[in-house]
Amino acid sequence: MxxxxxxxxxxxxxxxxxxxxxxxxxxxxxxxxxxxxxxxxxxxxxxxxxxxxxxxxxxxxxxxxxxxxxxxxxxxxxxxxxxxxxxxxxxxxxxxxxxxxxxxxxxxxxxxxxxxxxxxxxxxxxxxxxxxxHNRIRIINSNITLHRKNLYGPYISLFPYGDRAVGVTLQGFKYPLEQATMEGFTSLGVSNELVDETGEIHIKQGALIVIEARD
Amino acid sequence: MxxxxxxxxxxxxxxxxxxxxxxxxxxxxxxxxxxxxxxxxxxxxxxxxxxxxxxxxxxxxxxxxxxxxxxxxxxxxxxxxxxxxxxxxxxxxxxxxxxxxxxxxxxxxxxxxxxxxxxxxxxxxxxxxxxxxHNRIRIINSNITLHRKNLYGPYISLFPYGDRAVGVTLQGFKYPLEQATMEGFTSLGVSNELVDETGEIHIKQGALIVIEARD
The missing domain is CATH 3.40.50.10240 (Thiamin pyrophosphokinase, catalytic domain)
Structure with a gap:
């Protein structure tokens, strides 16, 4: 429901x-x-x-x-x-x-x-x-899989939500990350894209703002 | 310059x-x-x-x-x-x-x-x-004074930038704050207004996103 x-x-x-x-x-x-x-x-x-x-x-x-x-x-x-x-x-x-x-x-x-x-x-x-x-925005604190065919738009941006996001790993992305720590506001995660049919966003601690965007 | x-x-x-x-x-x-x-x-x-x-x-x-x-x-x-x-x-x-x-x-x-x-x-x-x-946005990490006659619009919103903002005091505002700690994203500081000719924003530690807005 x-x-x-x-x-x-x-x-x-x-x-x-x-x-x-x-x-x-x-x-x-x-x-x-x-x-x-x-x-x-x-x-x-x-x-x-x-x-x-x-x-x-x-x-x-x-x-x-x-x-x-x-x-x-x-x-x-x-x-x-x-x-x-x-x-x-x-x-x-x-x-x-x-x-x-x-x-x-x-x-x-x-x-x-x-x-x-x-x-x-x-x-x-x-x-x-x-x-x-133009935007679909969510906040995650556990791993998610994005499917290219269901994406809201070609761009995917990540921002730490609150204190920090620890252990952030991106697979299937143009700009991958491996166990990164994202702190405060940062432009590090702006305008990434999927290169594979699916993308994995893994997070160990904290939370991430995930923005799928189209022009 | x-x-x-x-x-x-x-x-x-x-x-x-x-x-x-x-x-x-x-x-x-x-x-x-x-x-x-x-x-x-x-x-x-x-x-x-x-x-x-x-x-x-x-x-x-x-x-x-x-x-x-x-x-x-x-x-x-x-x-x-x-x-x-x-x-x-x-x-x-x-x-x-x-x-x-x-x-x-x-x-x-x-x-x-x-x-x-x-x-x-x-x-x-x-x-x-x-x-x-509609918006004038800045980030501060020290005390500022806002003058009503120079405001960008009637609404003033505050969000912690990065980790947290500690010791936030608002004077001259409709919704005052006294030594508040603002953590992560929060809607606590949305759409405040000045009631006096000047408003004081004091901050002891961390930084604040300050948005002056008009409709």
Whole structure:
């Protein structure tokens, strides 16, 4: 049972339609509701403080509630973001992969904040993806295999998440690594590519941000 | 003596014209040259492997060189990026602030890579800014004062850079902090705001990514 979170950043209608097809549970975070309205798709849950939503959207909330959509209103002054609250709901209401759309856009503080919350899946053993039309971002703390035919785009970049990533080995990549330690932010892992049909990313300690990208 | 680096990501002509006015040394990194050509401004230095430049641009390189522009061609298979090479040239050819335009855009791997290289200014005691029309990003490892009238936008977000930031104190902010430790990626510091005319960011150990943002 997978979940789709639609947040208030830039959302491609085409990508949204495609992801909504596969999702068992759709959660609108704040202005993400407007993207779902554009493609005329009902969410199962709506969450947000709606401090940036249009008056029209607010008026719709009661109507949504009357039609069985669960509406969770947050207080505007809070430490965590609407997307973070949506992620907590996704953990509770689904058991499979979670995809976040609308978590990227022109505000880079939001983008970094949304990349950060991907790490919350690690302790739960859940895969959480942040996606837009150019990027698919995940955080891993154990070995994964990438298949070239399923890649989001030709470029694969790795950044340490948090303290450091230790024992990073890349096989099947243009620029392989062998038991490398990646610390802090670094541009060491930017724009790698697969040369084999599959690529192995091994990690011994810590966690890695993995970005598959296309131009 | 300040420097401006124009990289190959999204560049606003308006912002470019404005920043080029103040820069004593203008460095075009790879396709950043095309942005400068749009505003009909000559760089002092051109650097890149030009693996993604148009044939027309390549043809122009010799012409640029004949007119006194220094052209630095990098080998395409290299560990550091064109922007990173441009930054090294900026350190060597200027003594003041360095602004990077065109270091952001839809490829989030490039964005994270470019945020990472801002840290290279720290050991040299140089301020390096990554700017676009929505964000001004810097990395600090010592106390700074922000003046409300000079802010890039109303939102100020803080993320630890590298290992951790220790002893983070915020004064004059809507959400103050007192001797906080920020570790790894966290959304703790997203979207703060100034409430006073000036804001103080104090840090005892480590470094912070500071993002000033506007919608």
């Amino acid at each position: 997978s979940a789709l979170i639609v947040a208030g950043g830039t959302v491609s209608d085409e990508l949204l339609v495609q992801e909504a097809k596969h999702a068992d549970c759709i959660i609108a975070a704040d202005r993400g509701l407007e993207a779902l309205e554009r493609i005329e798709r009902y969410p199962h849950i709506i969450v947000g403080d709606f401090d940036s939503a249009s008056g029209e959207t607010i008026a719709h909330l009661e109507q949504y509630a009357s039609q069985g959509v669960r509406v969770v209103r947050l207080i505007p002054e809070k430490d965590d973001t609407d997307t973070e609250a949506a992620l907590q709901l996704a953990f509770a209401h689904s058991t499979g992969d979670i995809v976040i759309l609308g978590g990227t856009g022109s505000r880079l503080d939001h983008v970094l904040g949304n990349i950060s919350i991907l790490g919350q899946g690690l302790e739960r053993g859940r895969r959480v993806f942040l996606e837009d039309t | 300040s420097a401006l680096i124009v990289a190959g990501g999204t560049v606003s002509d308006e912002l470019l014209v404005q920043e080029a006015k103040h820069a004593d040394c203008i460095i075009a990194a790879d396709r950043g040259l095309e942005a400068l050509e749009r505003i009909e401004r000559y760089p002092h230095i051109i650097v890149g492997d030009f693996d993604s430049a148009s044939g027309e641009t390549i043809a122009h390189l010799e012409q640029y060189a004949s007119q006194g522009v220094r052209v630095v061609r990098l080998i395409p298979e290299k560990d550091d990026t064109d922007t990173e090479a441009a930054l090294q040239l900026a350190f060597a050819h200027s003594t003041g602030d360095i602004v990077i335009l065109g270091g952001t855009g839809s490829r989030l791997d490039h964005v994270l890579g470019n945020i990472s290289i801002l840290g290279q200014g720290l050991e040299r005691g140089r301020r390096v800014f990554l700017e676009d029309t």
